[in-house]
Amino acid sequence: MVPLADKRYTVGVDFETITYELRDHVATVTLNRPDRLNAFNRQMLADMVAMLDHTDADDDVRAIVVTGAGRGFCAGADLDAGGSTFDSSGEGRSSDSVHRDGGGLLTLRIFESKTPIIAAINGPAVGVGVTMTLPMDIRLASDKARIGFVFSRRGIVPEAASSWFLPRLVGVSQALEWCYAGRVMDAQEAGDGGLVQVVPHDDLLSKAHEIASEIATHAAPVSAALTRQMMWRGLTFDHPMQAHRADSRAIQALGAMADAKEGVESFLEKRDPEWKLKPSTDTPDLFPFVDDPEFS
Numbered sequence: 001m002v003p004l005a006d007k008r009y010t011v012g013v014d015f016e017t018i019t020y021e022l023r024d025h026v027a028t029v030t031l032n033r034p035d036r037l038n039a040f041n042r043q044m045l046a047d048m049v050a051m052l053d054h055t056d057a058d059d060d061v062r063a064i065v066v067t068g069a070g071r072g073f074c075a076g077a078d079l080d081a082g083g084s085t086f087d088s089s090g091e092g093r094s095s096d097s098v099h100r101d102g103g104g105l106l107t108l109r110i111f112e113s114k115t116p117i118i119a120a121i122n123g124p125a126v127g128v129g130v131t132m133t134l135p136m137d138i139r140l141a142s143d144k145a146r147i148g149f150v151f152s153r154r155g156i157v158p159e160a161a162s163s164w165f166l167p168r169l170v171g172v173s174q175a176l177e178w179c180y181a182g183r184v185m186d187a188q189e190a191g192d193g194g195l196v197q198v199v200p201h202d203d204l205l206s207k208a209h210e211i212a213s214e215i216a217t218h219a220a221p222v223s224a225a226l227t228r229q230m231m232w233r234g235l236t237f238d239h240p241m242q243a244h245r246a247d248s249r250a251i252q253a254l255g256a257m258a259d260a261k262e263g264v265e266s267f268l269e270k271r272d273p274e275w276k277l278k279p280s281t282d283t284p285d286l287f288p289f290v291d292d293p294e295f296s
Contacts (some may be wrong), residue, residue, distance in 0.1 A: 017044040019069070019138040020051060024210040024214035026064040026209060027055055027115075034070030039078040040128045045102045049108075055115045059278040061215035061220050063212035064113075066136065069204060073145065076127025077103075103128040103160030110135040111161075111232060112217075114225035114279045116215050120208035121145045121196065126184060131158065137228065139212060141196035142204045143186040148184035168235050170194045225279040226250055226286070233287060246286050253284040 017038075019030045031038035036043075054267065055061045068074055110117060110132070119133040121141040126148040133139050149166070151158050158166070158179050166175040175192045178185070191198040199207045199276055215224060230250065234243050254260050258276045266273035 015051065016052060017048045018047045020054075022058075022061060024213065025060060026212040027061045027064045028209075029066045031065060031066070031068045031074055034068075034072070036078060037072035037075035037124060038068045038070070039131070040076045040103070040132070041078040042102060042144070047059055048106055049174050050114075052109050052113055056113060057280050059280050061115055061222065062216035062219070064115050064117045064210050065208045066117060066133075067118055067127075067208070068122050070123075071095040072123040072129075073119075073121045073125040074129030074132065075124055076129045076150065093128060097155070101159045103131055106132055107135045107160045107162075107165065113282060115179070116212075116219075116224055116228055118208050118212055120204050121187075122141065122201070122204055123145070124184075126150050128153075128160055131160035131162040133179070134160070134162055134169060135232070139196040140199050140204060140208050140211075141190060143187050144201045145187040145190075145196075147186050147187065147190045147195070148182065149179045150182045150184065151180035152180060192259070220263060220275045220277065221279045222257075222275075222277040222282050223254065225283045226254070229283075230286070249286045250284065253286070257282070 017031065017033055021028045021030075029048075031044065033039060033041075033044070055064055066068050072255070106128075116138075117136040119139045121130075121133065121139065123142065123144065125133065125141075125144045127150055130147050130149065149158060149162070157163075166179075167190040169175075170193050179195070187196060187198045190196045230243075230246055234246065237243055259273075264275050264277065
């Protein structure tokens with residue numbers, strides 16, 4: 001049997017719209033509908049959520065890079081249904097039931113991920129093609145990429161919880177300008193606005209893998225998992241005391257565990273650390289305690 005880390009494979013599901021490759025603790029996920037510029041559909045939603053369920057359960061995965069096949073990253077929602085693309089009234093719901101936006105189901109799942117995620121935006125990324133990247137931790141964009149929050153030009157509104165993510169990343173004024181205008185901009189404008197880091201096209205994947213490899217090689221996996229959650233969830237805090245509570249719980253919990261001892265000893269002994277803890281089973285759940293009234 002070929003070891004998992006040495007082949008392209010799918011685990012637990014038949015991925016129809018993405019490919020998955022794990023090598024040296026870095027998973028490369030490629031949106032794979034190149035004939036449709038990797039347009040997002042229900043199957044891609046299912047595949048991406050299944051992939052994230054797998055990476056959270058597989059402690060051999062320490063970082064994820066997401067990119068697109070062919071010349072695009074993701075052209076947004078698949079518009080095969082024409083003018084009824086965004087009409088959910090025919091899906092068997094009563095008139096007062098609430099439709100769950102598919103892009104939001106994906107971004108909420110990304111938000112919950114224990115694994116650091118890097119977007120490598122290799123070409124056009126519009127609509128859900130860009131909003132799906134907002135809860136990813138680092139966004140790199142090719143200098144040939146084109147990015148657009150085009151919702152107002154389609155008669156709808158920003159989705160995928162982007163009304164929460166985008167202002168926190170770039171500020172509310174910049175977010176509103178892009179969403180009101182709905183224009184497709186070049187990568188440099190997105191970079192100037194703080195959304196992405198612009199990278200020469202030919203260097204995009206190597207740069208993404210360089211960052212992912214540094215995380216996979218040097219960061220204690222449980223430390224990375226907990227840091228990811230602390231940073232993202234901290235965006236909801238109303239006062240730094242809540243961050244102090246989370247920090248204090250985290251230091252207390254991890255300080256008594258094996259990787260803290262290994263981190264210090266490997267540093268003092270001038271050797272590479274050998275991490276023992278597993279994100280799937282050893283990551284403490286701090287957040288029920290953030291508002292603990294007994295904390296002092």
